[in-house]
Amino acid sequence: MYNHEKILKIISSLNLNVLCNEPMCNHTSFKIGGKADFFVTIDSVNTLKQLIEILNDLKINFFLIGNGSNLLVSDCGFRGVIIKLGSDFRKIKLIDDETIECGASALLAKLCTFAQQNSLCGLEFAYGIPGSVGGAVFMNAGAYESEIKNVIISAKSINYFGETINRNIDNMELSYRTSVYKKVDEVILSAKFKLKKGDKIHIKQKMNDFVKRRKEKQPLEYPSAGSIFKRPVGNFAGTLIQSCGLKGKQIGDAMVSPKHCGFIINTGKATCSDVVKLIDHIKAVVFEKTDIVLECEVETIGDVSY
């Protein structure tokens, strides 16, 4: 049985900084989500291992978040423990002339800047993606004709028994917006990226150009989770949604962005329920008019179904 007091006792015994009844809207780029019973930020691998082993043993629900930029959290929140990796997992270092090792909670933007400062190219595409390195590996994040798969060589993780696992690219099953980590219970701790020597100024120009293109095309002035749907084979979700007459369609405060129909934006106080209803509506209309089934890209926490 779910026991609030017992969980609090366990977390406190590990000397962790814990927030109780923490609104998840404070931790998602969508600015949506009810309260999580417990929210802990973890700074060391050992504590992470201990906590995960205990929670797993006692069958207490937990969910690891990165930077919260691809998450839709239920209005009822989450019964259990939300875990976020802290400072010890943000380190970025050069392994050799062309290889960078990066902690899972470092922001992609920091990794890209580090690469640029070391005259290493290959990561420019990721500069404007507002996720952490762990989240980007989990999702095989990509943009502008590249993706994590093209630059990663290996990653270190721990499973829910606290065992360390090293995966090289051959056993990461990276493909369009997915990875092996969606199938296995593992927390990514760090990843290694193999890049190429390039010109610092040219790399910076490319990064800036991609960001400029994002600002022009994407509704970055509103909270969102980026593209809500995966790209259907041979098509673009945004184009399809627009061609079905859904541009600007609104349910509650959730709206199909008039600037980019692939984005659902939170125009004020959108709830998860508004977003789910809008997703269902879009999927139904697009299927009715085109026979294409749209699949969500966004990950969910708590009781969310569409």
Ligand SMILES: Cc1cc2nc3c(=O)[nH]c(=O)nc-3n(C[C@H](O)[C@H](O)[C@H](O)COP(=O)(O)OP(=O)(O)OC[C@H]3O[C@@H](n4cnc5c(N)ncnc54)[C@H](O)[C@@H]3O)c2cc1C
């Ligand atoms: C404005 C905007 C633009 C975006 N543009 C793009 C884009 O161009 N391309 C693209 O691919 N995505 C894009 N996204 C989506 C999002 O930024 C990416 O999916 C990103 O990789 C998610 O990383 P995150 O750290 O925020 O992960 P979260 O959203 O926090 O989590 C996503 C999933 O990753 C898992 N996860 C996170 N960290 C770890 C870890 N250390 N170990 C194991 N699992 C982990 C979580 O459990 C969850 O299931 C965009 C989002 C926004 C808001």
